[in-house]
Amino acid sequence: MEARFLFPHHYKLIGWIIAIPSLVLGLFIMLGNFELDWLTVKLPFHYYFTDTFTFGSSKVNTDEEVSVLNLTDEVASVGTIIGLLFVAFSRVKIEDEYVSKIRLESLQWAIYLNFGLLILATIFIHGSAFFNVIVYNMFTPLLFFIIRFHYILFIKPSFEASKQLKA
Structure with a gap:
């Protein structure tokens, strides 16, 4: 049976090369509020889907x-998402x-585990800390898989082989 919808084998290495630095960068952002200055952009308009709020009168000219x-x-x-998918x-x-x-089986197991942990987090974690749970939840199904x-x-067969050699 031919496996469809899979990337070629060499994408695994590309995925690791993308995923590891992205994961490290993401951890720096989550733990230390880290930002790279060269990724700062000025938009010539007011962007409404940001976490900063503009206070003032409704007469403010949004064009400026x-x-x-x-x-x-x-x-x-x-x-991180692209690297882990690869x-x-x-x-x-x-x-x-x-x-x-x-x-x-691994995909099914990962989804069960992920949503089981999400249910527990929903019950026991509240407030703004729950936002972190949701952010991590974007990546955990792929990581668990x-x-x-x-x-x-790869790992379990080598453990079983070493047990058989000892017996």
Whole structure:
């Protein structure tokens, strides 16, 4: 059975090259409010979908307003998502029915685990801290999938082989 909708095998390396720096950048942003100055842009109009609010009278001319945005968090998010997608959904060297089965089971397991943790977080975490949960929740399904898929496919067989050698 041919696996459809998978990236070529070499995309896995490209994915790691994109995902690791993006994840590190994202952690710096979340933990230290880090911004790269060269990713700051001035828009020649007022951007309404930002977290800063404009106070003043309704007579302010919006044509003269500008918005200053820093795109560091967007670059980190998009880079992390693209990198993790490449890692998660790149072919392995020998893509057979066993790998397809492990891929499907790992994806199902990752979704169950992710939404189980999200339900717990919804019950126990409140206020602005819940926003962090939602941000992390964008990436955890892919991370859980990658961890389980690679564990079952590559790491677990070596543990089983070493147990059989000792017995």
